[in-house]
Amino acid sequence: MTSLPMVWREAEGLWPEKIALITDRQELTYRELAAHIRRLSNALVCQWNVRPGDVVALLAPNSAEFVLSYFAVTAIAGIVHPVDERLKPEEIRFLLEDSGARFAIVHQALWSKFSTVWKTLPAVEQVLAIGDVEATSNVDCFDTWVNRPADPGDLANMDMTPATDAIAEFMYTSGTIGKPKGAMRSHANARAASGNARRAFGYRHEDVIAIVMPLSHSSALVSQMLPMVEVGGTAVLVERFDAVDLLARIRDQTVTCFRAVPATFKMLMVYPEFDADHLPSLRLLMNSSAAIESQTHLDIKARFPEVELVNSYGLTEASTCTILSDAIAREHPDSIGVPIPGVEMAIMDDEECPVEEGLTGEIWVRGPHVCHGYHHLPAETDALFAPGGWLRTGDMGHKDAQGLFYFHGRKVDVINCGGRKYAPVEVERCILEFKDVAEVAVLGVPHRVLGQVAKAYVVFRDRATGDLKAVTRHCARSLPSHKVPFFIESVEALPRNSLGKMLHRELKRESQAVLRSH
Amino acid sequence: MSNTHAKVIEFLSGVLQVEIPSDIDELHRREFSDWDSINHLRLIMELEDALGVSLDDEQAADLSSSRQIEALFVKHGVTVPSEASS
Numbered sequence: 097m098t099s100l101p102m103v104w105r106e107a108e109g110l111w112p113e114k115i116a117l118i119t120d121r122q123e124l125t126y127r128e129l130a131a132h133i134r135r136l137s138n139a140l141v142c143q144w145n146v147r148p149g150d151v152v153a154l155l156a157p158n159s160a161e162f163v164l165s166y167f168a169v170t171a172i173a174g175i176v177h178p179v180d181e182r183l184k185p186e187e188i189r190f191l192l193e194d195s196g197a198r199f200a201i202v203h204q205a206l207w208s209k210f211s212t213v214w215k216t217l218p219a220v221e222q223v224l225a226i227g228d229v230e231a232t233s234n235v236d237c238f239d240t241w242v243n244r245p246a247d248p249g250d251l252a253n254m255d256m257t258p259a260t261d262a263i264a265e266f267m268y269t270s271g272t273i274g275k276p277k278g279a280m281r282s283h284a285n286a287r288a289a290s291g292n293a294r295r296a297f298g299y300r301h302e303d304v305i306a307i308v309m310p311l312s313h314s315s316a317l318v319s320q321m322l323p324m325v326e327v328g329g330t331a332v333l334v335e336r337f338d339a340v341d342l343l344a345r346i347r348d349q350t351v352t353c354f355r356a357v358p359a360t361f362k363m364l365m366v367y368p369e370f371d372a373d374h375l376p377s378l379r380l381l382m383n384s385s386a387a388i389e390s391q392t393h394l395d396i397k398a399r400f401p402e403v404e405l406v407n408s409y410g411l412t413e414a415s416t417c418t419i420l421s422d423a424i425a426r427e428h429p430d431s432i433g434v435p436i437p438g439v440e441m442a443i444m445d446d447e448e449c450p451v452e453e454g455l456t457g458e459i460w461v462r463g464p465h466v467c468h469g470y471h472h473l474p475a476e477t478d479a480l481f482a483p484g485g486w487l488r489t490g491d492m493g494h495k496d497a498q499g500l501f502y503f504h505g506r507k508v509d510v511i512n513c514g515g516r517k518y519a520p521v522e523v524e525r526c527i528l529e530f531k532d533v534a535e536v537a538v539l540g541v542p543h544r545v546l547g548q549v550a551k552a553y554v555v556f557r558d559r560a561t562g563d564l565k566a567v568t569r570h571c572a573r574s575l576p577s578h579k580v581p582f583f584i585e586s587v588e589a590l591p592r593n594s595l596g597k598m599l600h601r602e603l604k605r606e607s608q609a610v611l612r613s614h
Numbered sequence: 615m616s617n618t619h620a621k622v623i624e625f626l627s628g629v630l631q632v633e634i635p636s637d638i639d640e641l642h643r644r645e646f647s648d649w650d651s652i653n654h655l656r657l658i659m660e661l662e663d664a665l666g667v668s669l670d671d672e673q674a675a676d677l678s679s680s681r682q683i684e685a686l687f688v689k690h691g692v693t694v695p696s697e698a699s700s
Contacts, residue, residue, distance in 0.1 A: 513652065514651070514652060543655075545655055546652065546655065565628075569628060569631050572629070572630065572631035572653075573631040577648075577650050577652040577653040577656070578652050580652075580653075580656065582655075582656055582659060
C-alpha cells in the first residue's frame with residue numbers, strides 16, 4: 097500500500113491524456129490534474145509554510161478545486177479537513193475549532209458562511225479563496241496559485257512521499273446522535289477504503305462516474321473519487337443536485353455509474369427519462385448512507401433491468417465494509433450484504449463474545465480501512481476499539497446462516513424496557529406493515545418504572561385519516577408487550593440530514609422537551 | 615351484565631389486543647397472561663388518558679380486575695346507559 101500522492105502520480109504516468117475530471121466549467125486530463133496539484137502543493141509550502149501534520153480545512157462544493165486541494169494537501173503530508181458545505185455557520189465554526197485548522201481553502205459559494213465565523217477562529221491564519229470573494233488581508237487566490245509558473249526545482253522537490261500511516265484526513269461523523277467527531281484516517285486507511293470500493297463495485301478504467309454526493313462525505317471521497325482516479329476513470333463532478341440536470345449529464349457525458357442516497361433515487365424516479373432507454377450508458381447504480389426501500393429497489397430495476405443496483409454498509413470510521421449485490425438483494429432486500437474481501441466483521445454481545453447466527457449484537461469491523469481514532473478524543477478513541485484491533489461500530493445487527501449481515505440501528509438507540517432490550521427497527525418494521533403509514537421512527541423515551549419505553553413518530557400517507565390508536569393496536573397484536581409503543585405521535589415529516597439519515601438527536605431533543613413540559 | 619362492564623371489556627380488549635368473550639363476568643389479571651406487568655403500565659396510561667385523571671401508584675398497582683376498572687369508570691362518570699348499546 098502506498099500513500100495518496102502515488103494515486104495521481106501513477107495515473108499521470110499511465111494515462112496522461114485521459115480525461116480525469118469534468119465539471120461545469122472545465123475538463124482536466126490526468127497530466128493537467130497532476131500539474132495543478134504540484135503547483136498548489138508548492139504554493140502551500142512556499143507561500144504559507146504548511147508543514148506535515150498541519151490541518152487545512154476544505155470548504156468547497158464538488159469541483160475540480162476540491163479534488164486538487166485534497167490531493168495537494170495530502171501530497172505534502174498535511175491533513176485535509178473537508179467540511180460539509182450544507183452546514184450552518186455555527187456548525188462550521190465548531191468543526192474548524194475542533195480540528196484546529198490553521199489554514200482554510202474556501203470556495204466563493206461558501207464564503208459568506210465562512211466569513212461570518214472566521215473572526216471567531218483565531219487559529220485560522222490564512223485562507224485560499226476559490227473564485228471571486230471580497231479581497232481582505234490573509235486571503236490568497238486559488239487561481240493565481242494554480243496558474244503561476246513555479247520554479248522547476250521547487251516542483252521537483254514537491255514529489256515527497258508521506259508515510260502511509262501518517263494521518264491524511266479528518267473526516268467528521270455526521271453527528272446524527274451527538275456532536276460530530278473527527279475520525280482520523282491515514283493514507284493507508286483511505287487507500288484501503290478505496291480498494292474496498294474497487295473490489296465491491298468493480299470500477300473499470302472505462303467508467304465515467306457522476307459524483308452527486310458531496311465530496312466532503314466519506315463515501316464520495318474514498319469510495320467514488322479516489323478509486324476512480326486509481327483505475328484511471330473519469331469523474332463528472334456535480335456541484336448541485338438537480339434531477340433534470342443530472343439526467344442530462346448522464347446522457348451527454350455517457351455516465352456509466354453513480355452513487356446516491358435513497359432520496360435521490362426517489363426524486364429521479366419521478367422522471368420517465370430515468371430509464372435504460374434514455375440512459376443506455378448506465379451500468380451500475382450504488383445506494384448509499386441509508387437502506388433503500390424494497391419497492392424503490394424493484395421500481396428502479398423495472399426501469400433498468402440490465403443495470404446492477406448494489407448497496408453497501410460503511411461508516412465514517414470504516415468506510416465501505418460490505419457489498420449487497422443485486423442478486424442477493426432480490427432475496428434479502430433488508431440485508432446489508434457480506435463483508436468485502438479484506439474486511440472482517442463479527443456480531444458481539446455485551447460481554448464481547450461472538451453471538452450465534454440470527455441473534456442480535458453489536459457489529460464489529462476490522463481491516464486496514466479502519467480509522468486511527470478520533471482527533472483529540474482519547475477516551476472516545478479507547479472506547480471505539482476492542483482488543484485485537486476490532487472497531488466497535490456502535491451499530492446493532494445480526495448475521496444469518498448464509499453469512500449475510502443485517503443492520504438494526506445504532507446501539508445507543510437500543511431500548512431497554514425493564515431490562516428487556518430491543519432495537520427500534522423491530523418496532524419500525526412492524527408499524528410499516530400498517531398500510532396507512534408512510535414512514536416511522538421509533539426511539540426510547542424515559543419511563544419512571546420501566547426505565548425506557550418506545551415512542552413512535554408516524555408519518556401517515558393521509559394525516560387527516562391516520563388513526564394512531566389503530567397503529568398501537570396493530571403493534572399490540574404483533575409484538576410482545578415490552579416492544580409496544582407507550583407513546584405515539586403523528587408528524588408531518590421525519591427530520592433527516594441532507595444524506596437522508598434520520599436525525600435521531602432532533603427527535604430525542606423534541607421528545608425530551610415534551611416530557612419536560614408534562 | 616351492565617353496558618359499562620361491556621365497555622370495560624372492550625377497553626381491555628383494545629389495549630391488550632386479545633379477544634375477550636363479551637359475556638365474561640369478571641376478568642382478573644392473574645388469570646390472564648397477556649395482562650403482564652408492562653401491559654399493565656400501558657393500560658394504566660391509557661386509562662388515565664381515557665378518564666382524564668391521574669392514578670397514584672397504589673391505585674395503579676391495586677387495579678387488577680375488570681370489576682375494579684368498571685368501578686373507576688363509574689366513579690369518573692363513564693357509564694353507558696342500557697339503551698345506548700341496544
